[in-house]
Amino acid sequence: MANGDRKKSRYQEISIIAISGALYAIMGSSSFFGITFYGVKFWPAVIIPATIAVLFGGKIGGLSASIGVFMADMATHGIAILSLTVGVPSNFVCFYLIGKFCNKFSVKKYIAVSSIALALGSMIIGIGLLLWSQFFPLPFQSGVKPMTFLSGLTTALWTFITEAPFLYIVVPPLVKTIRGRILMVR
Numbered sequence: 509m510a511n512g513d514r515k516k517s518r519y520q521e522i523s524i525i526a527i528s529g530a531l532y533a534i535m536g537s538s539s540f541f542g543i544t545f546y547g548v549k550f551w552p553a554v555i556i557p558a559t560i561a562v563l564f565g566g567k568i569g570g571l572s573a574s575i576g577v578f579m580a581d582m583a584t585h586g587i588a589i590l591s592l593t594v595g596v597p598s599n600f601v602c603f604y605l606i607g608k609f610c611n612k613f614s615v616k617k618y619i620a621v622s623s624i625a626l627a628l629g630s631m632i633i634g635i636g637l638l639l640w641s642q643f644f645p646l647p648f649q650s651g652v653k654p655m656t657f658l659s660g661l662t663t664a665l666w667t668f669i670t671e672a673p674f675l676y677i678v679v680p681p682l683v684k685t686i687r688g689r690i691l692m693v694r
Contacts, residue, residue, distance in 0.1 A: 525572045532556040532576025537583045546663045547647035554671045555678045561607030570604030585647035594636030602629030622675045634664025
């Protein structure tokens with residue numbers, strides 16, 4: 509690849525990350541409908557970074573999700589340190605893995621990979637909030653109310669159960685519709 513092509517590719521990657529992150533933040537902030545569970549928002553917006561990850565790879569999917577969830581968290585609960593220690597890492601891990609292992613898209617492989625990736629991301633959220641709640645208030649709460657270990661696991665399970673249907677039902681047809689119609693950066 510010539511030097512000019514590398515620069516163009518880098519600029520394309522940065523543009524996709526920025527636009528996808530902004531789209532994720534806007535969709536996430538506007539579609540959670542005020543529904544939360546221990547501070548974790550109902551999040552149909554997962555379709556954005558999952559689709560981006562499959563189309564453009566793990567780095568772009570993970571970074572765009574990290575930026576998007578941080579912006580959405582700032583717009584909704586405003587706790588930057590919590591977002592940077594729980595929301596950002598969980599989103600990066602989940603969507604990086606989806607993009608890393610779904611470069612040759614098949615629905616069967618995508619379902620398996622996204623299940624494992626979402627489970628890992630959900631566990632990061634459950635454990636992260638469990639630890640956070642021991643010292644600080646959770647989002648949308650006024651005082652410190654430490655979670656139990658079971659509450660942390662339940663939060664991880666709730667996160668998985670509420671996001672998985674969107675990943676399984678919406679993303680595969682979206683990827684099939686978009687793939688081939690856009691310039692791929694991968």
